[in-house]
Amino acid sequence: MAEAILFGLARKMIENLGSQTFQEFGSLWGVEGELEKLKDTVSTIHAVLQDAVEQQNHNHQVKHWLEKLNDAVYDADDLLSEFSTEATRRSMVSGNKVAKEVRTCFSCSNPLAFRYKMSRKIKAMRQKLNAIAEDKKNFHLKEYHVEPKAVREPTHSFVREEEVIGREEEKKAIIELLLDSNVEENVSVIPIVGIGGLGKTTLAQYVYNDEKVKNNFELKMWVCVSDVFELKSIIEKIIKSAIGDAPRNLEMDQLQIQLREKIDRKKYLLVLDDIWNEDREKWLNLKNILMDGLKGSKIVITTRSKLVAKITHTDSSYINLKGLSKEQSWFLFEKVAFSKGQVTNNPTLREIGLEIVKICQGVPLAIKSIGHMLYCKETTFEWLFVKNNLLENVTLGNGILPILKLSYDHLPSHLKSCFTYCSLFPKDYEMDKETIIQLWIAQGLIQSSNRNQQLEDVGEVYFKDLLWRSFFEEVETYEGLRYKMHDLIHDLAVSVGGDECKLIGFGGKNINEKNHHISCPLSIGLSTETLRLLVKAVKLRTFLLTCDKHEFGGLEESMFNTIILSFKSLRALDLHGLRITKVPNSIGNLIHIKYLDLSFNEKIETLPASITTLLNLQTLKLCSCERLKELPIDIRKMVE
Numbered sequence: 001m002a003e004a005i006l007f008g009l010a011r012k013m014i015e016n017l018g019s020q021t022f023q024e025f026g027s028l029w030g031v032e033g034e035l036e037k038l039k040d041t042v043s044t045i046h047a048v049l050q051d052a053v054e055q056q057n058h059n060h061q062v063k064h065w066l067e068k069l070n071d072a073v074y075d076a077d078d079l080l081s082e083f084s085t086e087a088t089r090r091s092m093v094s095g096n097k098v099a100k101e102v103r104t105c106f107s108c109s110n111p112l113a114f115r116y117k118m119s120r121k122i123k124a125m126r127q128k129l130n131a132i133a134e135d136k137k138n139f140h141l142k143e144y145h146v147e148p149k150a151v152r153e154p155t156h157s158f159v160r161e162e163e164v165i166g167r168e169e170e171k172k173a174i175i176e177l178l179l180d181s182n183v184e185e186n187v188s189v190i191p192i193v194g195i196g197g198l199g200k201t202t203l204a205q206y207v208y209n210d211e212k213v214k215n216n217f218e219l220k221m222w223v224c225v226s227d228v229f230e231l232k233s234i235i236e237k238i239i240k241s242a243i244g245d246a247p248r249n250l251e252m253d254q255l256q257i258q259l260r261e262k263i264d265r266k267k268y269l270l271v272l273d274d275i276w277n278e279d280r281e282k283w284l285n286l287k288n289i290l291m292d293g294l295k296g297s298k299i300v301i302t303t304r305s306k307l308v309a310k311i312t313h314t315d316s317s318y319i320n321l322k323g324l325s326k327e328q329s330w331f332l333f334e335k336v337a338f339s340k341g342q343v344t345n346n347p348t349l350r351e352i353g354l355e356i357v358k359i360c361q362g363v364p365l366a367i368k369s370i371g372h373m374l375y376c377k378e379t380t381f382e383w384l385f386v387k388n389n390l391l392e393n394v395t396l397g398n399g400i401l402p403i404l405k406l407s408y409d410h411l412p413s414h415l416k417s418c419f420t421y422c423s424l425f426p427k428d429y430e431m432d433k434e435t436i437i438q439l440w441i442a443q444g445l446i447q448s449s450n451r452n453q454q455l456e457d458v459g460e461v462y463f464k465d466l467l468w469r470s471f472f473e474e475v476e477t478y479e480g481l482r483y484k485m486h487d488l489i490h491d492l493a494v495s496v497g498g499d500e501c502k503l504i505g506f507g508g509k510n511i512n513e514k515n516h517h518i519s520c521p522l523s524i525g526l527s528t529e530t531l532r533l534l535v536k537a538v539k540l541r542t543f544l545l546t547c548d549k550h551e552f553g554g555l556e557e558s559m560f561n562t563i564i565l566s567f568k569s570l571r572a573l574d575l576h577g578l579r580i581t582k583v584p585n586s587i588g589n590l591i592h593i594k595y596l597d598l599s600f601n602e603k604i605e606t607l608p609a610s611i612t613t614l615l616n617l618q619t620l621k622l623c624s625c626e627r628l629k630e631l632p633i634d635i636r637k638m639v640e
Helices: 003-017 020-028 032-058 060-091 098-107 111-139 168-179 200-208 211-216 231-243 252-263 280-289 306-312 326-337 347-359 364-374 380-393 397-409 413-424 433-442 455-468 487-497 528-534 557-566 585-589 609-613 633-638
Strands: 187-193 219-226 268-275 297-303 473-477 480-484 501-503 517-521 542-546 572-574 595-597 619-621
Touching: 003 032, 003 060, 003 413, 020 032, 020 060, 032 060, 032 111, 060 111, 168 187, 168 200, 168 211, 168 297, 187 200, 187 306, 200 268, 200 297, 219 231, 231 252, 231 280, 252 280, 280 306, 297 306, 306 455, 326 347, 326 364, 347 364, 347 380, 364 380, 397 487, 413 433, 413 455, 413 487, 413 501, 413 517, 413 542, 433 455, 433 480, 433 542, 433 595, 433 619, 487 501, 528 557, 557 585, 585 609, 609 633
Parallel strands: 187 297, 219 268, 268 297, 501 517, 517 542, 542 572, 572 595, 595 619
Antiparallel strands: 473 480
16 A cells, blocks of 8 residues: 555645635535544544554554555545535635625525535544544554654775775766865865665765875764754764764763864865755754865765755765666676676576666666575576566565665655655656646645645645655656656655556556556557456546557547546546547546546547536646647636
8 A cells, every 4th residue: 555645645634624715614514513523533543644654564453454544535535525626616606705605505505405415424434534543542553743764774984895896987086076175165065966776875985995085184084874964963973983982961062162173174084974954054054063174175975865965065066876887787796696606607597697687777786685685596497586576576676675765765745645656657657747746736645835836836846856866867858858767766666656556567457446546558558358457446546548649549438438437536537649539428527537638639529518517627638639629618617
């Protein structure tokens, strides 16, 4: 289960229930008490979600509790969407004054019946969630009001030179920067940036222990910062590295005096390994204390985030670590996977090994992890089993994903849910940023407490955050800038997406009722058989065609109608390029729909009037629908 999306849904419900709109309509319809109680229940559950997620791997009862909660939260979100949609529909009868609108609506309908119906539904949902919330007492779950951080083992400064493979050019570039005294500031910063597993720490160790570097600096210090960027703690660690002993019972003022005395008029090298802090003010507070070194002093930082590099570095350049070359990757794999002479004696294992190395995409940590796993395996059968397992299960053994997941664990919950949603896109898929943001908005994954701030602008910030943290990478295409995920990052997304987000495989046999978000790649198509299997996902909220602007297959009106009638909870529906001839009138049944893409369906000539009743629709894409000459006359009301 993708817990991140559950977090996002629960957070969205809490914010909606506390909004002025819900409070006003709740008061006018006499259900404000039930809505407030529902908000309290969801808030109580939200507070213990993190602990439940951590416990589920070793407690099947907690896992089952989370599954029940997941279903209930989706149902509750549908109910609130129904409530707000009805409120919007009724408010559109006249002007914008809420009280007047609702009373006008009440005069032409049965207010008591509607009030009773909504009150009954909300009360039933609250009782269902209350029962689930009550069950949490059996598990003694802890409340987290601040999201906990993942903990990483501390690093150290030593590495054997023979352990470093293929980083000579990067080492040379960093050493040139370290030995360069022609700089404006006394102390300058050199960031090393890259995704988890590329060997940033190893490269920093490699440079730190170089003889030229040792001779160039009077004082060398190494500090593993990791997840907690707390000024006092970092200064204590720097002092300990400098003098070999930790300061005891000193206040902050005494510590900064001791550190400044230690580095005063000395040319020093400081490595700050594994920095996650993206708060520039916190960095500047530390930097100000470190400025007393002699000119030519350097600070090397390692980080997975380009944003960290930007806030710590006055220059725009930094060391952007890439994967190893094919030859370097094989050299490393051969070193860790084969016993002496084994590769020579068994050319079949060499061939399998080369295929495994290709899967690893040049990431040293992945290569080492699998290589060590294979070291004790000597038969062709065992090696083939590992290779096939890698290809089929999208994970790279037990060594790499937990390391990559550390980057994910450090994300705030709103970015976790957005990243998890991107698991719907296939490997090497070139994503369009605007489309991604529109889909996030459609699923309620983007929230803003500022009414003057557009959700698209918030989504832009979310996207840039993930880009800075190396979850996405830029790709130049003939159409302009696109974005994709490194294969290992994609594997991570699929891993955390679980059953919640699913790419349809050949035959669609991996579809089940737990799937809420599904994508179908170009190679599969949308056949009658696929559609028959698709209806197992009865609470589907996303259906995407993840292909380019090419036609494939065809979608008859009856099949389109089946999709509409089967998946009434849909928020996003992408059917572009399917050679659709007619959009059925039943499209009006998708009351929750926010994103609808019918682009590159050249045969569509008209849209049914019922499409104008989709009050939640935010994005309607009709690009290259060349035969579509005009839109329904009432569609203007949707944008007023």
